[in-house]
Amino acid sequence: MDEIDGKGAMDWLRAELADTRDEDYEIELEDVVLSRRVRRIYEKAHPPSLERRDYFHELLRLQSELIKLQDWVAHEKKKVVVLFEGRDAAGKGGVIKRITQRLNPRVCRVVALPAPTERESSQWYFQRYVPHLPAGGEITLFDRSWYNRAGVERVMGFATEAEVEQFFHDVPEFERMLVRSGVILVKYWFSITDEEQQLRFLIRIHDPMKQWKLSPMDLQARVRWEQYTKAKEEMLIRTSIPEAPWHIVEGNDKKRARLNCIDHLLTQVPYGPIAQEEVTLPERVHNPEYERRVLPDELYVPKKY
Template structure:
């Protein structure tokens, strides 16, 4: 284990009971649906940032958070490498256009903090751009908060040993191999550089009203439960009585009732699922 970042992490947490985990996850997801209804009804704007090491469990947590949310009012933002035009803009400009409007929840799967992490470590920005970011980020976030945006920032923390295990698991899994990039592999060699970059980022941007919330993620199931619970605690939502929707009875057929065209005229997907019949 790296001497720099995780000497005090302690033993790996025990695995959660699967049934207990699934039961608690469903309960929390149901509360997220209720919270979203409050956000919609009150025109709130919620912005949640997910940062952390590669393979720290950010994506799987976001997947569980959004699983049952109304996608018309909840968006995941995971921006690709900036274009040449975007590189010439004010740094925060490409992120600002994705911020939530009234009644929306936006989850950033990595955010403007790319500049304090990967761009800093990999040399994708200049020293001047980096230090300008550390000065401007708190000002940018204060403007969001002053304007009524509820901003929550999460850092998913994982040890170097667990990260390597997850990388190797991805490399051997054809369904998840796409999640492993050359940049991820490079991060193994630059563990301490990323640690120092994270420490500097926290020192400059862990401020009142925009604190970083660390989520221990050695066990992904545990981190999902903890981050959802934390979101529900930090957003000051209240139960909103859902509007009752009456389903009317189907009307009786009329004399000029619709007659469906001959089905043989259409193309249908082959019923391969029939092979699974018992």
């Protein structure tokens, strides 16, 4: 312990905090390789957002509350499900990343299911989602959910109108069952304008680090904007129930959308303080007969940096 006492301990702590800040900045890097033309268009379309200092101050404050929420859920064995829906590039992934950034992945996990297999397509529609629902003490964030049937499946013709109508009939009762079983169910729709989605798609096209986010389905979503709008409006009206209402997040300003969503989520779970046991670091046991083995060089990762 003497080796890291006093000034050495403070220097080590500052270095650790600096690394943490670097991680925060890294996760916030956006518009990395934009063409000048797209950058000018994007900046012209957006009023000044929050100052970085103010944004990080609020984000860290909210994330500290999310840790308290997590501890309460784990201690009280509660079950929390949060659905994130919205158009492509609406910002769902960004807010999910900020929610989970400092949480325990054993408590809070993200579910983003691929397209159903042939076998899953023959099952009861909700069946593929049920195994991912939380047990007591867990939080599950669905990056898209069973509402695919009312959105992409309907608009792209992957579901018949009869199947969609059956979904509208079934989903309120399915969600009431979840709530009756003790699940805290929160549903978010991220809303952006036509122009904003176009700009974000242009960014993805011009930024090699984001091109993977664009799929042929996303491009078709641009073509069928009005069909998606009509489908979304009917979905929100027919599936917003007292037990599980929809909450719309205005997403054109990414930073404000993230903060607003996290702040609202904290109000939807009645968490409270949990008494924490004091943690003390035990002394290491030293065995004078133990000698650390020298391992072969080929086992080590090359030191390129």
